Amino acid sequence: MGSFFKITEGIVAVSRSLADGRRQIVGIHPPGDCVGYLEINGNYLFQGEALTDVGACAFDRRKFDLFALRNPDVAASVSETLASRLEKAGHQMTVIGQFKAIERVADFLSKIEKLYGARGLPTKPLTLHIRRGEIADHLGLTIETVSRCFSKLKKRNVIALIESDSVVLLDPERLAEIGQVEQ
């Protein structure tokens, strides 16, 4: 408590769970991202789960905030990061609220490739580091529906499955089209 973390290794899912077990994964974070920043007097507002082995650098929140007060450029950078997260959140809301199942899965794959690619993680093949159940909870679907969508995309030769966790995007443009991702 009282700390936030910059991920140095591995993938982290940030989520929110309901009393009855349903959960929503609101963010997936590769190395470079910070998590655990949102808290109210020591209570984190979301859960974090390590999807792989994770290495992270802990920062004391209070000290960091004091530091930011004296370093305007740091404060500006925090705002920028938060703003960028907020934009992504708005997009994800649109995906969950308006997209059909296959559109959501296509969007997810496109975005994961972009995300991992930007951090230098391998994308050919693309190792997801996230299981069907977690993809489902991220997209507001069920495991079975996600699996069926993978099968459909495979049958259409848009993707190929190496292992269940490892995908090759055979036709990224088609995928982006299905996922309505603007380039």
Place this chain on the structure above:
Amino acid sequence: MGSFFKITEGIVAVSRSLADGRRQIVGIHPPGDCVGYLEINGNYLFQGEALTDVGACAFDRRKFDLFALRNPDVAASVSETLASRLEKAGHQMTVIGQFKAIERVADFLSKIEKLYGARGLPTKPLTLHIRRGEIADHLGLTIETVSRCFSKLKKRNVIALIESDSVVLLDPERLAEIGQVEQ
């Protein structure tokens, strides 16, 4: 362009539209909130729509950012606001991704009452200032489904409809229960 706005009067919906007409309303903002803050070199990332007549105070983004660089407390306040928005976005994502239709509508009504109440807008009765279609686009449902949920809640004596735009929350606790809202 180049400005953001603090709402002084009326209600604003912030949304994102797809090529085929589908849209997601990602935020509803009463007086006191700022909108139009998220932009990238002059292009707003979301649309804003006035749901009522709106009065607002425009701030030049560049000047404001410079001002914030010299006033750490202002910068901190911006971060706080963004963080709070991000939290709300995470909640809304959970609502859209995991809740059933009636749970979404109940959650919406609970939240709107809280939101308007906090800004001194009348809540007895509660004037929504937002039509069925907009509620639908906010919750990832259709007009008809939203209307049916209103009817169900009315039949269960949880709410009463004065006009289509004006509601009385007869049993707020029950409503919060259905909407799974934590107090």
Place this chain on the structure above:
DNA sequence: CGTTAGATTGAGGGGATTCAAAATTGGTGG
């Protein structure tokens, strides 16, 4: 009083879920 926009209600269909079973994968030890 007719018109129009928005809301409600009904009937039918479809996409995602649920429940269940089979197949695949991954890990462990012989």
Place this chain on the structure above:
DNA sequence: CCACCAATTTTGAATCCCCTCAATCTAACG
């Protein structure tokens, strides 16, 4: 290397919830 087991994924069938299409109703306005 393979057999065996648990965990995960895939696939199938049936159900359900929400959507779509359509008609009706209501309220506001000229």
